[in-house]
Amino acid sequence: MNLEILFYGQVGFFFKSRGANFLIDPYFSHSVEEKEDRSIKRLLPVFIKPESLTDIDFVLITHAHRDHCDPDTLLPLAKSSPQCHFYGPAPVFKTLKNAGIDSERLHIVGSDSICIKGVNIHPVPSAHPLVNPDEHGGWCATGYVFEVGGGRYYHPGDTAVAPEVIEAVKATGPIDVGMIPVNEINYYRNRENIIGNMSLREAFQFAEDIGVTTFIPTHWDMFAKNQVYREEIELLYTKITPSFELKIMEAGSSIVS
Structure with a gap:
């Protein structure tokens, strides 16, 4: 495998392979706070300006929520990378x-x-x-298993655990690197119209079920109302000792897989 993975917070990743530069769910603005809810402020800086990205080949988008499908990020990116194409479910196309x-x-x-x-x-x-x-024969929220450089990678965007998800991902084969959300669904988040994902325990078991070798937690660091502490993730991992390697990426960091 020879893929550089750069993490920019929430579930936003930049992937650099020998043949392509691509993004999944980039959120490089303050638009959630500015246009949807003044109380939902970024805890992280904007690490990269979309207008500075001139070499992006394509963007995969999982669903139409603004922290995943952000016009304030994607419109300047479309201008700075005129060769870039954008892929996602039908609501993303419309947005x-x-x-x-x-x-x-x-x-x-x-x-x-x-x-x-x-x-x-x-x-x-x-x-x-x-x-x-x-x-269109797909789903309103779509995850992606992608193969590049001899490795198999999984990015679901936002997802809870469901039999259809487990079965579909398992059908693609074992996952070398899984980028999996860990911000749980709970009553208090639902009350504020925040749709959570998996709890840490669910996420770890889900990763075991789909055959993940390296687990990168996502959706834990961007907004206080949706936060999971790094210490929580590390503690549960040491107590449960699952079979996969845990790789906690700080926003702005990169690894080579």
Whole structure:
């Protein structure tokens, strides 16, 4: 494997392979606070300006929530990387078309595998909070298993645990690196219209079920209302001692897989 993985907080990743530079769910702005809820402030700086990215080949987007599908990030990125194309479920297509990105650069993802710049991509359902099929044969929230450089990687965006998710990911084969959300669903978050994902215990068991070798926790560091402390993650890992390696990436850091 020879893939550089850069983490920019929440679930935003930049991947650099020999054949392609691509992003999943980049959030490089303050638009959630500015346009949706003044109380939801970034805890992290914006590490990179989207207008500085001139070499992005494609972006995969998991669903249409602003911290995953952010027009304030993706519109300047579309201008600075005119070769870049954008892939996601139908609500993402609608959001980005309305934002002003040319529809010829937008692609609705269904359930069929696709290959982009040598990266083999297998869409799988995400449960956010349930698995919701769409009229295009895919899902309103879509995860991605992608193969590049001899490795298999999994990024679900936001997902709870559901049988359909486990079965679909397992069908693609063992996962070398899983980027899995750990911000749990609970009553108090639901009361504030914050849709959580898996608890830490669920996320660890889910990773075992789908055959993850290296576990990167996501969705734990960006917003105080949705936060999980690093110490919580590390403590549970040492107590449970699961079979995978835990790799906690601080926002702004990178690893080579």
